[in-house]
Amino acid sequence: MGAIIEKLKAQNELKKKEIVPELRQRDIPGGLFLACEKCHGAIYQKVLDDNLRVCPNCQHHFRLNARERIAYTLDEGSFTERYATMTSLNPLEMPEYTEKLKKSIDLSQMNEAFVCGTGTIGQINIAFGVLDPFFMMGSMGSVVGEKITRLVELSIEEKLPLVIIAASGGARMQEGIYSLMQMAKTSAAIKRHSDAGLFYISILTDPTTGGVAASFASLGDILIAEPDALIGFAGPRVIKQTIQQDLPEGFQTSSFQLEHGQVDIVAKRSQLRPLLIRLLRLHGYGVNQ
Amino acid sequence: MSQTHEDAIWAKIKLARHPKRPTSQSIIPRVFDDFVELAGDRQFGDDKAFIVGIAMFEGTPVTVIAQEKGISTPERIKRNFGMPHPEGYRKALRAMRQAEKFHRPIIVFIDTPGAYPGIGAEQRGQAQAIAYNLFEMSGIKTPIIAFVISEGGSGGALAIGVADKVYMLENSIYSILSPEGFASILFKDSTLAKKAAGLMKLTADDLLSYQIIDGKIKEAPGGFHEDIELTIKQIKLTIKKDIKRLSSQSNTDILNNRYLKYRRIGAYTE
Numbered sequence: 287m288g289a290i291i292e293k294l295k296a297q298n299e300l301k302k303k304e305i306v307p308e309l310r311q312r313d314i315p316g317g318l319f320l321a322c323e324k325c326h327g328a329i330y331q332k333v334l335d336d337n338l339r340v341c342p343n344c345q346h347h348f349r350l351n352a353r354e355r356i357a358y359t360l361d362e363g364s365f366t367e368r369y370a371t372m373t374s375l376n377p378l379e380m381p382e383y384t385e386k387l388k389k390s391i392d393l394s395q396m397n398e399a400f401v402c403g404t405g406t407i408g409q410i411n412i413a414f415g416v417l418d419p420f421f422m423m424g425s426m427g428s429v430v431g432e433k434i435t436r437l438v439e440l441s442i443e444e445k446l447p448l449v450i451i452a453a454s455g456g457a458r459m460q461e462g463i464y465s466l467m468q469m470a471k472t473s474a475a476i477k478r479h480s481d482a483g484l485f486y487i488s489i490l491t492d493p494t495t496g497g498v499a500a501s502f503a504s505l506g507d508i509l510i511a512e513p514d515a516l517i518g519f520a521g522p523r524v525i526k527q528t529i530q531q532d533l534p535e536g537f538q539t540s541s542f543q544l545e546h547g548q549v550d551i552v553a554k555r556s557q558l559r560p561l562l563i564r565l566l567r568l569h570g571y572g573v574n575q
Numbered sequence: 576m577s578q579t580h581e582d583a584i585w586a587k588i589k590l591a592r593h594p595k596r597p598t599s600q601s602i603i604p605r606v607f608d609d610f611v612e613l614a615g616d617r618q619f620g621d622d623k624a625f626i627v628g629i630a631m632f633e634g635t636p637v638t639v640i641a642q643e644k645g646i647s648t649p650e651r652i653k654r655n656f657g658m659p660h661p662e663g664y665r666k667a668l669r670a671m672r673q674a675e676k677f678h679r680p681i682i683v684f685i686d687t688p689g690a691y692p693g694i695g696a697e698q699r700g701q702a703q704a705i706a707y708n709l710f711e712m713s714g715i716k717t718p719i720i721a722f723v724i725s726e727g728g729s730g731g732a733l734a735i736g737v738a739d740k741v742y743m744l745e746n747s748i749y750s751i752l753s754p755e756g757f758a759s760i761l762f763k764d765s766t767l768a769k770k771a772a773g774l775m776k777l778t779a780d781d782l783l784s785y786q787i788i789d790g791k792i793k794e795a796p797g798g799f800h801e802d803i804e805l806t807i808k809q810i811k812l813t814i815k816k817d818i819k820r821l822s823s824q825s826n827t828d829i830l831n832n833r834y835l836k837y838r839r840i841g842a843y844t845e
Contacts, residue, residue, distance in 0.1 A: 369845070371845045372843050372844070372845040373843065373844055373845070374842070374843055375842040375843055375844055376842075377785070377842035378774070378775070378776045380774060381774070428840075428841035428842045428843045429841075429843045431841060432841045432843055435838065457729075457751050457752075459751060459752065459757060459760055459761060460761075461751075461842070462750060462751050462775055462776055462777070463749065463750060463751060463776065463777070463781075463782060463785065463787055464785070464787075464840060464841060464842055465751055466729065466730070466733055466750070466751045467733075467787060467837060467840040467841075468840070468841070469705075469706075469709055469730055469733055470709050470713070470733055470736075470737045470837040471837040471838055471840060471841070473706060473709035473710045473713060473737075474709070474710070474713035474714075474737070474833075474834050474837055474838070475838075476710060477710045477711070477713045477714050478834070480710075481714070495702075496730075497729070497730055497751075499702035499706070500690075500701070500702040500705040500706050500709075500730040500734075501705075501706050501709055501730075502706070503702075503706075504702050504703045504706035504707070505706050505707070505710050517702075518697050518701075518702060519690065519692070519696070519697060519701035519702040519705065519730075520690075520692030520693075520696075520697065520701070521692075524692045524756070525692045525693060525694065525697070528691075528692045528693060529693055529694065533694065534694070537694070537697070538697060546698045546699070546700070547700070548700045548702075548703055
């Protein structure tokens, strides 16, 4: 893990320039400390980074951007990004969408909310993709849907197991019906992957809701959730408005989903990499490599 | 967006939601003979927001999957205003699997503001139920023909809408979210639904121009309820033509074409 941490530190230098405003505002001046979003305790930035951005006091899992996810999950230097230049159009000519996209691109230094490609984990070759919750809430529009579909098709072609880490508020509203149809497109691709006898692990992190929860993210052979993630179809605000009642404690959290049989495993961030390697080996990958 | 454009779209939505607009229970007996309704998902319950069953269409047995909002107030409550729970999607999938087994074409009528956002629905896996239907429908080895009859709202509509042919009635809408929901997200104000509707591109003409649907079914000038038979006749002609065309194709061709139908949808540059 030491090498990964070094790499992340280098990236964090870069990240300071890119970090989105809502993240910056909770930083304490100087950038050495920050307050935990959950327990509000002060944490050394360095301690947080060394701890995979999990609060050392209350175990709160901070949301991660795509670069952090790649660094925490894959073998160092193994990731080759694919389809990186794709960007969204504005098919419905929705006002302000083009500007909003441009702003997200500038802030994140990414072209879209999904980053994918191939890499290794414990020397096992996989197709890997990750949604970035800081890029328009990780919402799925045409580009996210197309990149996921291409990644799935690539993993069918190259007979690779597939690992996707979801973090998304759902559909990209500004792309309307195009966004909705990405649910069918990605799910149909996963069906082909499954029919080819290939292994797909879907990891649900905070948040995984709406059209992403109701498509490819729920279709893994194995579903793993990070602790305390919001996971569900409808958002809690919408449910509360609809039923005009308060929601039960812990509603739509990872442990709620585990209890209701909707996910296989809740795994802490520090356990994720070894768990993925074990699961891949149990499916015959990397055994004779 | 001009006022007249917004007004025109809103007029369509009012027709789509008109209290006299025929629902699936009025359409089914007019389009099919010998409809036998089948209940339940065999796991939890029977979702009344769905009517599913077997029927005869001009000599061909078919499976019918329909969402139903209800007509009278008590019935609308019983049918949860057409907002299905996971067991509804699972009931629909069960019927689709039977259709595949017995080589029956599947005819779908979509009519929902969206899947129900409630505690029980979440506990029983609403997201999983919808995702799994999308996954399975892409591989069901029998022709699937779908009609959006009034409202096709979000994943709750698409979860029975992965079809070989998709049509919309002239005054129906099909969208990522209801105009009210869209307004509440984008403008933080659900009362701006009319403004949202003007921007959302949710009419049959819009979706036809994007080649997301295959055709528009004509309605009488005052809407479907003004001349039910006129629209029923169009629906029957469409089903007849599609069953004939799709039945002549191999299952492999049908599934490949269904895959490509959704595969090509997207607007991006690289």
